[in-house]
Amino acid sequence: MSDFETVAATEDQSARRGVSGEPGTPDRAGEPNRPRSLAGDAWRDLRRNPVFWLSLLLVVLVAAMAVAPGLFTANDPRDCVLSRQHAGPSGGAILGYDFQGCDTFARAVYGARASLLVGALSALITGVIALVVGMLAGYFGGWVDAVLSRVIDIVLGIPLLLAAIVLLKRVSTSGETVRLFAVILVLALLGWTTAARVVRSSVITAREQDYVAAARMLGAGNGRIMWRHILPNALAPAIVVLTIALGSFIAAEATLSFLGIGLKAPTISWGIDIDAGRVHMRESATPLIVPSTFLALTVLAFIMLGDAIRDAFDPKLR
Amino acid sequence: MLRFILRRLLQMVLAFFGTTLIVYALMFAGQGDPIQALAGERPVTAAQRAYLTEKYHLDATGVGGFFYRYLNYLGGLLRGDLGQSLTGRQIGDILAAAWPVTVKLAVIAMAVTILVGVTAGVIAGIRRAGVFDHATLVLTLLVLGIPTIVLAPLAQYFLGVRWPIFPPTAGAQPSLWALLLPGIVLGSLSLATALRLTRTSVSENLRADYVRTARSKGLVRRRIVGVHVLRNSLIPVVTFLGVELGNLMSGAIITEGVFNIPGVGFNLFRGIRTEDGPLVVGIVSVLVVVYLLSNLVVDVLYAVLDPRIRYE
DSSP, rough: OHHHHHHHHHHHHHHHHHOOOOOOOSOOOOSSSOOOOHHHHHHHHTTTTTHHHHHHHHHHHHHHHHHHHHGGSSSSSSOOOGGTTTOOOBTTTTBBHHHHHSHHHHHHHHHHHHHHHHHHHHHHHHHHHHHHHHHHHHHHHHHHHHHHHHHHHHHHHOHHHHHHHHHHHHTTOOOOOOOOOOOHEEEEEEEEHHHHHHHHHHHHHHHHHHHHHHHHHOOOOOIIIIIIIHHHHHHHHHHHHHHHHHHHHHHHHHHHHHHHHSSOOTSOOHHHHHHHHHHHHTOOOOHHHHHHHHHHHHHHHHHHHHHHHHHHGHHHHO | HHHHHHHHHHHHHHHHHHHHHHHHHHTTTTTSHHHHHHHHHHHOOHHHHHHHHHHHHHHHOOHHHHHHHHHHHHHHHHHHHHHHHHHTTTTTHHHHHHHHHHHHHHHHHHHIIIIIIHHHHHHHTTTTHHHHHHHHHHHHHHHHHSSSSHHHHHHHHHIISSSSSSSSSOOOSOOOOHHHHHHHHHHHHHHHHHHHHHHHHHHHHSSSSHHHHHHTTTTOOIIIIIIIIIIHHHHHHHHHHHHHHHHTOOOOHHHHHHHHSHHHHHHHHHHHHTEEEEHHHHHHHHHHHHHHHHHHHHHHHHHHOTTTTTOO
């Protein structure tokens, strides 16, 4: 339960910072004839940030595992032989075998796919909902804003883990793919509110800018102003929130699978493996520690990446 | 003030009906055959089926039937009658036995949060950009980034099994000592957030005009920080702690499950594992009410604590 609260708390911070993260004018022009853009400025800062490179490296590594797990291990994670239960490292199994006699390392590598799939797709759906809702509420204001803000308040008031338990019980007997998409949908439906608030506040800031007034005077319609002028400015804070949310969605998926209501075998998930390793920790702790490390590093990588990008886009914080 | 509380109460009543309706609709409406779901894999005789249909008014169909059963469930919830779990125990009795343990655990977690989190936050806020500040920022990032399902089993393994400093699990009647490690694990998350909140709040207030005034009046630094800055800085922290206490009360599902603590979260954990539908719904319904109530208390507390906030 507390996992989600923390996630909410970290996102709250980003939401608060996101408000102030309005696109400022570049205060120090680099080359005299070519003023740097906000993105260019941010990139200059990011390039010199070791945390950014470290977290990016981790993210790329995990993404590679998800796409091509065969590159990292030659063993089949589902090839389990009980006779080598908790056996030490041998052959391709560099970290030994777990309680069921499966290759611990291979299972951790193959677990990246489900985690990243859930994280990325949930973040994508979250992003779409948040952009649409935030844009409508922020741009039109008035009763549209009032209604949408109340909806956000209500969804924000639902305790995430409890709601997920109730929702996912409905698919407890369904197949592998249905469960996967149920988890993605549930996380996205309960998790879009913070991002929507961030988008809304940055749209409200952008709406009052001179270039929007200029565009309107030139005869641009609402659709064009929203799409061409406001969206690019609302995107940066949204991407930051979504990067952090991606990490927390991965943590949430693992938590649900750990409880036994998220993904289930034969899907390979870090949450399931952590639960299995926990039960037999007295005999051998490696099957617990390996998936735990993979999960913690992945979640941390996304949170640090989001933090680094936010710091680069919001120099006022330093 | 009274008007604000009344309005807030009214909002809560609406939210209560809304959330219970959603919980109820999702759990029971539209599922294939509730009687078969209740019985699981076992066959149901015609007599049992007739008895259950009569008992739960399952013969009424359509919207009217659904609302009839919903109001039935709501009435039971309000009277404190949560029905029976699949194992035949009264859910109310299970919760009554579990609640004191959960409260004990929550109080330990809260104490850890306040003692360590707020103190360290104040120090980091005063010495901003110092070594201590940077160290706490990195540490809190780690704590915030590592999920409980990693933190709890690893703490149990390293501090309970590998180097047996703490008892690895709590028993049926857990002592305070056995609850200490789970309390620290549970509190570590709110600790990290409380620390960051205190730090930001203190360092912001240190730049305020009234601090400069106090300093130019010649007050010693200890008095400025201890009396003037702290009083203003702790308002958001107290609010946050209030919300957290509500969350902790609603049971730490993972922590209680891992450390075998027979609290509310543990019973929910077991209910999910054993597919005990009525137990899960009963506990979730009560937890939602606890959650709504704690939010209400915090909102009112906020208005009392900070007179600058007006709700009109």
